[in-house]
Amino acid sequence: MFGTAGLPHILMRFFTVKDAKEARKSVVVATGFIGYFYLLTFIIGFGAILFVANNPAYIDAAKTALSGSLTLIGGNNMAAVHLGHAVGGNIFLGFISAVTFATILAVVAGLTLAGASAVSHDLYANVIKRGTATEQQELKMSKIATLGLAVFAMFLGIIFEKQNVAFMVGLAFAVAASANFPVLVLSMFWRGLTTRGAVMGCLAGLISALVLIFLTKAVWVDTLAISDKAPLSLSNPALFSMILSFLACWFFSITDKSQRGEEEKARYDEQYVRSITGIGASGASDH
Numbered sequence: 001m002f003g004t005a006g007l008p009h010i011l012m013r014f015f016t017v018k019d020a021k022e023a024r025k026s027v028v029v030a031t032g033f034i035g036y037f038y039l040l041t042f043i044i045g046f047g048a049i050l051f052v053a054n055n056p057a058y059i060d061a062a063k064t065a066l067s068g069s070l071t072l073i074g075g076n077n078m079a080a081v082h083l084g085h086a087v088g089g090n091i092f093l094g095f096i097s098a099v100t101f102a103t104i105l106a107v108v109a110g111l112t113l114a115g116a117s118a119v120s121h122d123l124y125a126n127v128i129k130r131g132t133a134t135e136q137q138e139l140k141m142s143k144i145a146t147l148g149l150a151v152f153a154m155f156l157g158i159i160f161e162k163q164n165v166a167f168m169v170g171l172a173f174a175v176a177a178s179a180n181f182p183v184l185v186l187s188m189f190w191r192g193l194t195t196r197g198a199v200m201g202c203l204a205g206l207i208s209a210l211v212l213i214f215l216t217k218a219v220w221v222d223t224l225a226i227s228d229k230a231p232l233s234l235s236n237p238a239l240f241s242m243i244l245s246f247l248a249c250w251f252f253s254i255t256d257k258s259q260r261g262e263e264e265k266a267r268y269d270e271q272y273v274r275s276i277t278g279i280g281a282s283g284a285s286d287h
Helices: 008-015 020-051 061-067 076-128 135-159 165-179 181-189 195-214 217-223 238-254 259-266 268-277
Strands: none
Touching: 008 020, 008 076, 020 076, 076 135, 165 181, 165 195, 165 217, 165 238, 181 195, 181 238, 181 268, 195 217, 195 238, 195 259, 259 268
């Protein structure tokens, strides 16, 4: 739940609309569809247990005997696709396959858009160039970032080919819950948050989540085969990395005595009313 709230699937809604009113509408629609999808995962999971796991036609007998655990034909990531065939035959199989392919394209496009925007606008234009970059330079950097992210994603896809997709999604959610969610929540509901606290909290959550994920069995043993035993026994580190991010946001905000920090705290009430009620949002979007 916390990871979903911090994923680009929702955050990117703010960058693809013309004004604040449309942004709020877009977020509501996107959140509704995402919530509906997560409700369906329970049905798909139990359906796969009943109709796929108990049907020899979908089980790879050789790999099951070799590994000692149930293995589906094509890998266990094919559970939803096999379920479509078990319930609706070839027609439903084709439909599920088409939806799966379209979903992959949509997710990849969304993540690429969010990543390229962060690199070109936030890092390059505001941090490296300190606001002096031209529109053409930002566009060029956006294209470079898109290509770089695509190559990096393909590299990771090849390395983690044998991993369970659902588990890998959980690790991605851990990063989002640690890096994005604490900053979003505190910026909306805590008047003491400053830019320094938000940046340090985001970095603390991101770095700790990535380091802890690297030390889990999925990466340390199954993917990189560094040793037979992982340094961390947890499967998902979000419980610790997210709390660390909250603490970093709090600590670096309360110790921020700069003039900018005090000005940011003083503007909280206006931002809070606007975020909850929408009053003044249209004017704020012009700045």
